[in-house]
Amino acid sequence: MDLKTYDNVNLKLVDGLRESIRKGDRLAIAGAAFSIYAYEALREELSGVAELRFLYTSPTFSSDKAKKASREFFIPQLGRERALFGTAFEIKLRNQLTQRAIARECADWIRQSVRFKTSLMDGSMVGEVITGRGDEAIQFFPVQDFTTTALGLERGAAYATQILRLSAPNATVALATFDSVWNDPSKVRDVTEEVLENIETLYRDNAPEFLYYVTLSNVFSRFLEDLTEDVLPNEGTGFRKSLIWQKLYNFQKDAAFALIQKLEKYNGCILADSVGLGKTFTALAVIKYYESRNQRVLVLCPKKLNNNWTTWKSNYTTNVLAGDRLRYDVLYHSDLSRRKGESNGLDLSLINWGNYDLVVIDESHNFRNGYSTKANFENRYERLMKRIIREGVKTKVLMLSATPVNNRFSDLKNQLQLAYEGKVEEMDERLEICNGIDETFRQAQGAYNQWTKRPPEERTAKALQEALPFDFFEILDAVTIARSRRHIERYYDTTDIGRFPKRLAPLSRRPKLTDQPGAPNYEEIFELLRQLNLAVYTPSSFILPSRVSVYAQMGGARGLSLEGRELGIRQLMSVNLLKRLESSVNSFRLTLERVRDHICVWLDRIKEAGYAERSDLRVTTALEPDGTIEADEAEALEETLTVATKSMTIALSDMDCVLWSEYLRQDLELLDRLLSRIANITPEHDVKLQQLKADLTTKIANPINSGNKKVILFTAFADTAQYLYENIAPFMLTNFGLHTALVTG
Template sequence: MKHSSGILDNKSLGNVVSELKENIAAGCTLSMVSALFSLYAYDELKRELAKINNFRLLVPSLNDEESFLNNLHGNNLDRRLRNRLDVARIARECSEWLKQKCEVRPLPSSVHQNLIHLAHANNGEHLAIVGSSTFTTDGLGIVPSEAHHMNTCFRNSEEAHSLIKWFDELWDSGRKSDDFGDILQEALALIYSDKTPQQVYFLTLFNIFRDFIGELDEDKIIKTQTGIKSTQVRQKLYKFQRDGVLGAIDKIERYNGCIIADSVGLGKTFEALAIIKYYELRNDRVLVLCPKKLRENWTLYTVNDKRNIMASDRFNYDVLNHTDLTRLRGMSGEINLETLNWGNYDLIVIDESHNFRNNPARKDDSLTRYSKLMNDIIKAGVKTKVLMLSATPVNNRMNDLKNQVAFIVEAKDEALKSNGIASIEQTLKMAQTRFNTWLSLDGSQRTTESLLETLNFDYFKLLDLLTIARSRKHIEKYYDMSEIGKFPERLRPVNIKTDIDTERRFPALESINRDI
């Protein structure tokens, strides 16, 4: 054993785990201040730790027990160790060792240094290591880490003895409670206990859908201080429509846009009005783009009109026609297109967005509705969020969807890379290829189930991220229909056959055809 103090950086100047392995001797006592405790760190030192008589663990800043317990499994640097799939064995052995030799005390206040102290080490003297390292694999230098650790190893018994006095003072100020020790043992038991097939199944489902759990928590999604809950438009919505509004706002805030593709008749316009009102209450400027024939459907709610059932909400959005995008001058309602600041809208709502499913290329670089919308509104000026409404976002091919998604991501193909979609174009291209393969199957094989199995997973991921699409059957299955009422049933078609010549002035077609 060296007798001089030194630096341990878990790199070229030595690591903590080697120092402990060298100096832990039979009958010694171990005292430790560490905010984290890893099972894999224990497993690396279990032979040495079995020799000690007593282990005191002081956990500082223990205001979040869940965080401490979650770190029992290690961190992302322990992937290689996790892949051995022996954490249950380690947890069971660690539990027994802690029961026999360990006392744990939580310390509510923080401690800026971690400490490992050995009393009666190999040479009978004290040894102390104080610094940044916690009792984890990267903290002890068991696995490589990019972190820059700085620890001082005091091999002089007198220096180390002064540190144990400091530890004793902290230990005495800690809470004497068996509760945390019991909680720690319960956490370890949860790791090493046998799991039923049902538990494994539920855990698998949780990890698949964990990103979507709680996504419709209203208090987390919307800023209630805006007063959106007291607006007339929100109060008129059914439960399924309110869920649609929440989901759309969540997607708009996360990914900059959303496509509401609910079936015809489910109230996409009312959902959009509630979303518009939410952003208006945040002082955002809103533009609605709609086909000319639907213009009055939108302008009605912005004027003082008896038919405006939401007059008290005082909507103040602008409305333009799709055709106005290629007009350079003139008036559209009360808006002067020549002087309009196209790039100053915070939110744009596109009704019947499937009209923008094509992005035609022109040799003369002349203005198209698509290019105007993309370049002068979405990409220009302030950051623009996008809400699209369409019952049929995909008409003929997946490229229809790609061109509409481009508005949300500002034509950046890798915009959703962090969400598991490396390339939007390639995802939709693969989906189109697989869809074509499905179309070529025999009629008996061309089923909905086979289509779902054929399409690539990242295609469904893309739909989950950016779209909300529900049918009447979906609403009937998952919502209380007593609030909504029964959807009207479509009557069976009645075929009416009439004669061309009811007054019998012309010969029958059969005789004319025979004469010809």
């Protein structure tokens, strides 16, 4: 018996093995993996072998499973099959790109001289190589693999390799045992053809389509492995037969299917498709899926988008989805700041907020700011997280927004927190990212900040992508879906929807305010507006010192004082006046007149009311839509400051009416000056209006599409819309015979 030790520094072929193979005409190998590179290294010796028997070991589980495993012998995940093409330590050989030629030659040799069998028995066997016959047999063991690494031709990972060389009678007994197993069909199965089939894949000519699908399989294998019945939509619900599903385009169906998977796996996601790609309909398909599973759904949207959602659950003839019987609740973002009252027929004080299984948040970017930094103040984000998502049943969150990020990556992170209830450790585990979500977003923001400081020519989208951490894209891929029109046209069949219209470059016009001599310009008007006190909106600033304590606890939203709320209203009105001026001189004039009338009302009340009677007069800071402020602006104020109640009023007797009157008169004087300065700016001298007429004339003379003379004018304010209608309608009818319609509200 010889005992030899080979270290991992001076690698040698096992002494005697090469010579024994060369002398013997028969070779038996058991319990070892086989590599085509071992054949190449021993080509000269193996060519003289008349017969080679290769017996694979069986997996160590029950017989039934072993038999099943043998039938599935060549599953690529098994290490012994991968070894056919070279082990991890034979990478140097693979890099020589000679696999194809070696594999072809090895396959020819196998067909002539080699048989492969796999064991059907339980348990493992010691790897061994037996050469020769009868009393001339020589046994080498343990030989774990018949590879260049195990044979000592390539460097491996083992600290030391000890090979025993045994002659007769030990080797003879081992050979007899091998032959008894080899010749028993109940213990082994011939897999030579399967080995050949695997080796042939190395040199077989494959169709380009096959290579394409193999590439896809390798690229997306990790994602395919993640797909389980737990996250795939339950087809048994029949959601594919619903009316809403039938009305979706192919790219919307893909989005709905993916959204359900993400909701099931990550508990939330963001649909951030571009404007006009039908996010609402896609979300309705997701809602229908969860309703078909008897789950309760809540839609949170801005009040102005109410009809976008209530239409599809109504029992109206105009509802094309009436047959789906959608039953979700619709509430507004602003309702999260209210404790009582009614909204869309629901009593807010009685709603079981924690009983919703799915919450769909339209315009979710309104929740991008996250938790409030003010002490003792719960904003609507916190109320959503606390009352709806964390309390009660496990709630999934689907967010819809074309602009989930404004200028900070934390905008996106704050929205994603709604999905994982702020429990960042759980989400880090689900995403399987190197760095946590918080660290990834911190790095992403830092990379973005550095990118913004680059010269304009270097500030490209590609440069930003390269700067952002890889984990950031992993997060986006996991919990967001965002497609553009270009993406849809490139990757989807658009036969059903046709081509998206091509957008023309916008034309920017910057007309003067008027062509009247002596009229003010925008800068002069702005300076006059800055001098306005707008004291009519801040009566709390004039409460007598002795009465301040009475109103100390009166405020708007929790934690906001009455004075703070009124300063917010004043700031809103200041901005509102500038926005009106930007919209149209007529809208600006009407707003100034309304503010002036409001001031005059209170000056008259202060003047006419006696001191004794003033205790019954109360000043309110509520700002209702009355033309001075649009309904949308009133909603924005309501969401930010909480709408005023009847109790939020100030007794006139508690105010310094002399000082307040003085401030009101100052504002009245400024407003009169402004109104007098713009009094002569009639429609004929409104340069902006005249520019619009000129553009309309050009458009009608040169339509973008042949014969199409339609024009839609959008404006933010009803006053401006009315003004345009009164001046454009007769102009269009007289000059072109075209009719004009007005839509407001």
